[in-house]
Amino acid sequence: MSVIPTLDETDLLRRQDPELAEILLGELARQSTSLQLIAAENFTSRAVLAALGSxxxxxxxxxxxxxxxxxxxxxxxxxxxxxxxxxxxxxxxxxxxxxxxxxxxxxxxxxxxxxxxxxxxxxxxxxxxxxxxxxxxxxxxxxxxxxxxxxxxxxxxxxxxxxxxxxxxxxxxxxxxxxxxxxxxxxxxxxxxxxxxxxxxxxxxxxxxxxxxxxxxxxxxxxxxxxxxxxxxxxxxxxxxxxxxxxxxxxxxxxxxxxxxxxxxxxxxxxxxxxxxxxxxxxATPAFTAYAHQVVTNAKVLAAALAGEGLGVTTGGTDTHLITVDTAPLGVDGRSARGRLAAAGIVLDCCALPHADARGLRLGTAAVTTQGMGQEEMPRIAALLGGALRGDTEAGRVRDEVRELTGRFPPYPG
Structure with missing residues (x-):
């Protein structure tokens, strides 16, 4: 085993602390099988993880x-x-x-x-x-x-x-x-x-x-x-x-x-x-420049698709990776919406809504873009989110579709 551990080198931890090893593997599985739409989160590279474990x-x-x-x-x-x-x-x-x-x-x-x-x-x-x-x-x-x-x-x-x-x-x-x-x-x-x-x-x-x-x-x-x-x-x-x-x-x-x-x-x-x-x-690489612009493109497409699902998109859209939406048009408050989406494997946050005595949802496209998803996948994400919130699609069915989608775009392939 190398001095710097990787995601694959879990044998030592399993032998020394199997309880914690299962916790770490469980978190990796959670991240890999649900849609990570929290605007403040992302997936680091393996190189970053290696430095953290150095x-x-x-x-x-x-x-x-x-x-x-x-x-x-x-x-x-x-x-x-x-x-x-x-x-x-x-x-x-x-x-x-x-x-x-x-x-x-x-x-x-x-x-x-x-x-x-x-x-x-x-x-x-x-x-x-x-x-x-x-x-x-x-x-x-x-x-x-x-x-x-x-x-x-x-x-x-x-x-x-x-x-x-x-x-x-x-x-x-x-x-x-x-x-x-x-x-x-x-x-x-x-x-x-x-x-x-x-x-x-x-x-x-x-x-x-x-x-x-x-x-x-x-x-x-x-x-x-x-x-x-x-x-x-x-x-x-x-x-x-x-x-x-x-x-x-x-x-x-x-x-x-x-x-x-x-x-x-x-x-x-x-x-x-x-x-x-x-x-x-x-x-500092051209690949990251392309990534950053794709993050914004994805956010713009996702914001438009969420509006098409009946959600109220604040400011009418986005310039960045971040989108905030009002769930009231679908008859659900922000906190309940977050819980309903979490049960369907869609992870995001609540946020305050300006000039409203209510909470909405905050989501971002950084993590799903890191996984390789593009503007083609954004309308599907919006449809899964809208279907779960409207209740016209069972949470279990949405969860299965989320697993299928994330299975095609693993954050750490192999």
Whole structure:
């Protein structure tokens, strides 16, 4: 057996811990036999998985390359420098920090670098697609800072940019956050930069969802406009679960690095950083560019097909991998719809619906596109989803069709 385990090398784990081995194999089977439509999830490559399971997991490496608090970091320093260089080149950033353990950790570090408790921050309100770190009272952001929420137009569902400017002028925030977990359209980063400059605010772009599309040239790049870009390395980017920070100012770069370590985190997870380097390398290829554009094409086709099934598609469609829909036209609320679809092998999330006292569904096309599905498969997915929600097709029958479809597109062939 090789030093680096693969999906096929389960014999050792079966012998040593058969209970856990069955759990891991069960999860692989779940992922392989149901439709993975959660917008924040994807399938990493085998190379990324290999890096995650590598001996770098053994190394303690507090600090940064060349300035660690532990000995024996010569090799992991090379791995981190490689990840940083690849991230900078991929996104056109002057500086990258790849140590954040998650997207939320990256946002926490950005706030720690730029703000002080009590500062005013302008961000998309949670009912309109803002993230927990954009001012939720249950989160550190809502407890430590004074968040003001902007919203979306009641008719179009698009960001109300006039309201953004008016609120910025009225509240004079220390920072403005642009980004969302449920907004399917491109964000006008140039406009946000203009408003931030007008009121003397920092601009923080939370690009956790679109950053993979940015890497593939399928979405606008926030790096030239934002003071700090926070992002995840999973989702469309198809790397390990983790976060990163990008910026262009040397002065801000030093503050960001200190905000990650030692202020908010301890030792870097070197196996994850190595896996990020692998993902950045993969994202710099023509194959990934084609993939990112296919993700968007699939999302547009799926959104149109879902509308054809009677679902209410917010904003009338999508520019990205992400789609949000209202299930009320089919006579079912979002939470019940999610459960009904899960029983049929279709996995997705609930989300808040703007200007509605109800929840809808959020879904994305990153994972199914990684599996090789194209625009030909999207109408079938919409039909399976619509049939399950309307109740005109039994869940067991939909489940069988889902198994047939995913069987033709396994996430890890062989």
């Amino acid at each position: 001996p770098l997991a053994n190394k303690y490496a507090e600090g940064y390359p060349g300035a660690r608090y532990h000995g024996g970091c010569e090799i992991v320093d090379v791995a981190e420098r490689l990840a940083v260089d690849r991230a900078k080149a991929l996104f056109g950033a002057a500086h990258a920090n790849v140590q954040s353990h998650s997207g939320s950790s990256a946002v926490l570090a950005a706030y720690a670098a730029l703000l002080r408790p009590g500062d005013t921050v302008l961000a998309l309100g949670l009912p309109y697609g803002g993230h927990l770190t954009h001012g939720s009272p249950a989160n550190f952001s809502g407890r430590w800072f004074d968040f003001v929420g902007y919203g979306v137009d009641a008719e179009s569902g698009l960001i109300d940019y006039d309201q953004v400017r008016a609120l910025a002028r009225s509240h004079r925030p220390k920072a403005i956050v642009c980004g969302s977990i449920a907004y399917p359209r491109h964000i006008d980063y140039a406009y946000f930069r203009e408003v931030a400059d007008e009121v003397g605010a920092y601009l923080i772009a939370d690009a956790a969802h679109p950053i993979g599309l940015v890497a593939g040239g399928a979405a606008p790049n926030p790096v030239p406009y934002a003071d700090v870009v926070c992002a995840t390395t999973h989702k469309v980017l198809r790397g390990p679960r983790g976060g990163m920070l990008l910026c262009g100012s040397p002065e801000l770069a030093e503050r960001l690095d200190r905000a990650v370590f030692p202020f908010t985190q301890g030792g870097a997870q070197m196996h994850s950083i190595a896996a990020k380097a692998v993902a950045f390398g993969e994202a």
